[in-house]
Amino acid sequence: MPEIELSAGTIDYQDTGGDGPVVVLAHGLGFDESVWADVVSALHPDFRVVVPVLPLGSHRRPMRPDADLSAHGVARLLAEFMDRLDLRDVTLVQNDTGTAQLLVGVQDERIARLVLTSCEALDNYPPGVQGRILSVACKVPGGIFLLLQSFRFPFLARMQTSLGGMAKKRLPTELIARWYGPLLRNRHIRRDFTRFLRTTRKDCYLQAARNLPEFTRPALVAWGAEDRMMPPATGRRLAELLPDARYVEIPDARTLVQLDNPGALTEEIHRFVKDHPVPGER
Secondary structure, three states, rough: OOOOEEEEEEEEEEEOOOOEEEEEEEOOOOOOOHHHHHHHHHHOOOEEEEEEEOOOOOOOOOOOOOOOOOOHHHHHHHHHHHHHHHOEEEEEEEOOOOOOHHHHOOOOOEEEEEEEEEOOOOOOOOOOHHHHHHHOOOOOOOOOHHHHHHHHHHHHHHOOOOOOHOOOOOOOOHHHHHHHHHHOOOHHHHHHHHHHHOOOOOHHHHHHHHHHHHHOOOOOEEEEOOOOOOOHHHHHHHHHHHHOOEEEEEEOOOOHHHHHOHHHHHHHHHHHHHHOOOOOOO
């Protein structure tokens, strides 16, 4: 994978290339680009798809010790990434962690279209049982290290109160190992992960919600119909705040809509981009 040095450190990214409309896919906490693999494959013939590996726990290289890895800091890093690659008229797609919302009204010049799939938003932070467990663990010395040991055992990771509650489909062992391997092996990656948890507060998402009415460009809110961690009611409220938004529910999907029903999500993204062309796009 190519890599790029940013102010917080060096990150990897996937870039399919091509001269089609640009789609940037942003993953959530504890995931990497592989969580989007099926969506990338489906979009690639018609789009240039770019997937940064954000420093949210499954990244390969630790960030600088002084890096701002709060939700706001990760959002700024995403904006810096798009600037450095000079990505224009981007369709930005966010899942799980709600950092893309924090760019609205702040650093959203490169975003032509916004897609929010099941993600943290409004007052739903920390989200669900999983979020509350992480919130408590990060405040206890050694708590995150102890909690992460459960991910050495796939049957524990698949529990409904853990990673398994985020997906309707059974999560493959190899993906669980890929996502949580860096956290288990590298204390500096755990440091980055813990920093995000300790510095991100509910008020950052509430502030982001106050900025959403300023985003007058097209938006799509595509929520997992069976999501328990990020309830569909949250998605409907988000769509009501965005002036030019359409709300849809992705059937047979929980939080990880791109894993549970990539076909339906990809179809919605295709339709959304087609219905809202940007001048000069091919």
